Amino acid sequence: MSDGRGVTDNVLGQRYGGGAPASIAPANEVIALLQRHRSVRSFTDEGIDDDTVTLIVSAAQSAATSSNMQAWSVIEVRDPDHKAAISVLAGDQAFIRQAPVFLIFVADWARHRGVAEHRGEAAEGVEYIESTLVGFIDAALAAQNATIAAESLGLGAVYVGAVRNRPEELADLLELPPGAFPVMGMALGHPDPTDRAGVKPRLPQDVVRHRETYRPAPDEAIVAYDDAVRTYYAGQGMSHGWIGTILGRIRSATTLRGREKLRAALERRGLPSK
Structure with a gap:
């Protein structure tokens, strides 16, 4: 796959829900491969030797x-x-x-x-x-x-x-x-x-990247990201976002599905x- 800037911009647009940092340089092939990672849950019948x-x-x-x-x-x-x-x-x-x-x-x-x-x-x-x-x-x-x-x-x-x-x-x-x-x-x-699954949006860098010391994430950035996730899932006929998912996951021990006993x-x- 070409590692030209056009391809990188397209993948980064998906990865950051349209809000990719403008300063990201053109990717080499290794970085491009990492950036376009997606989870695959549907496979053909072809085997693996x-x-x-x-x-x-x-x-x-x-x-x-x-x-x-x-x-x-x-x-x-x-x-x-x-x-x-x-x-x-x-x-x-x-x-x-x-x-x-x-x-x-x-x-x-x-x-x-x-x-x-x-x-x-x-x-x-x-x-x-x-x-x-x-x-x-x-x-x-x-x-x-x-x-x-x-x-x-x-x-x-x-x-x-x-x-x-x-x-x-x-x-x-x-x-x-x-x-x-x-x-x-x-x-x-x-x-x-x-398979309709694509490159799923991730949190913006200003939420996960801290300079020198930790600082809380601004709620408006979280809400904007939640909107990006909702848009992603809407393209697959689903309606959930990120905020509801994480709240459902951390609300109680029962949501750990047995892993609370690890x-x-x-x-x-x-x-x-x-």
Whole structure:
């Protein structure tokens, strides 16, 4: 895809709901790829060969990792029955069944405990929240690299946070050992060309970008962004905005759909997060 200014302006107009910063320079191909990212939840019947997944995982492994701990693993699922069982535990979302490959990124300290045990060493440090955070961050960085790699190959992807809805059941299904915990899923496939989803607007930079110190976001900027999101969804026959979505998500613990119990689940799965 050309990285000319015309294409960049068009994508940035979508990304910022028509309010892109005028000072953004023409993008190189890497930045252009990042800017046109979109979640893909509708796939064709075309499969993905093993070499392609191997290439994507190599990109994931090239992500930054805290102190070279590499405290993550990824489970690749292709079997239709296995994907269907995962879908039931992850919000019963049809695109998980439809995607030819479903990846589950795992915060994995089981491997490190095994290394320590084999050498007669303790692994007390795994029990602290710092280690839990490192595992989740490492997994997230790896997953982001995997997404960009997949998109560079013409594939589509969508993250699935719902793998944390019933994480202990999913861990049993995947035969995860103690110290390994599902962080996020990722459906991979060839995008359906009839899919109407586009580049979704993001908050304006003056809301997320702070200079020197933090400052509250002006409400008028939030309202303007909410309008941009409503316009985006209206093009897909939907009517919701951003404000209502976030209020619905944070209003009470029940909106977390089981994830309000994650701390207890982490402890039972060998990550007490002290």
